Amino acid sequence: MSVSMYRLTVPMFQRGLASLKTYLDKAEAYAKEKKFDPAVLVAARLAPDMLPLSGQYQRASDSAKFTLARLTGTDAPKFEDNEKTFDELRERLAKTEAYLATFSVQALEGVEGRQITLPGNSGIVLPGDEYVATFALPNFYFHVATAHAILRNQGAPIGKRDYLG
Template sequence: MSISMYRLTVPMFQRGIASLKTYLDKAEAYAEEKKIDPAILVNARLAPDMLPLSGQYQRASDSAKFALARLTATDAPKFEDNETTIADLRERMAKTEAYLASFSAEALDGSDLREITVPGRNGSVVPGIEYVALFALPNFYFHVTTAHAILRNQGAPVGKRDFLGNF
């Protein structure tokens, strides 16, 4: 039995975006409860050379949209990477969700064999299935996981169930 490229991508990205939205709700409630400026959370990072929370959201969004664009040989929408508030990040997630929802299973038919140039890998070209399995999904979940870790590090009450989401 094979899995469709649609099932391997769109629902996976949608699930991760849903987790990121849950984190925003929890971060906002945490900031209100602790009487801290939400900008502290948006700008928090795990290490000085890592992107802040806002950057993790931007890269997760980009990872999802660019993966689907590459697989379907289409152009992804351009987002400015200028989010500075929780509301801005919510809006970014909503735009990403809308883009993800625009794909049908048929749009990804045959993309498992489409040759994809892996970004940042010296022009490496791999079949779509390898691109998704070995780069696109791990990259996307790296940023979702890092957003989770940043919020936990700041004391926000996010946990494993928030990461896994609903079944």
């Protein structure tokens, strides 16, 4: 029995975005409890050459919206990538969730065979189902997991259950 492309994308992205929202709530409470500026967490990185927490949220959002746009041959909404606060990150997640909610099961029927060109200059083209399985979902979860790791590294009380939803 095959799994629909809708089921492999929209609910998976929604679940990951829900985890990211939980992280924000817990990180904000942590900053308040420890009496430090939450902007420290928004700007935190695991390594100097990695994106900060805000960048992880931006890329997770982009991964979700661009995956669906590529699969359906439509345009995704454009966001400025200028979030600097927890509230701005929440707003971005809400806009991403609203966009995901516009997709129905029917909108993603038959997209598994659509040829998707990977972003960047690789020139790699994959059928939709391989694109989702080997690029889109791993990329999305990389950014969710990296956001998790940044916050844990900063001492925020989040755990595996928060990641799993």
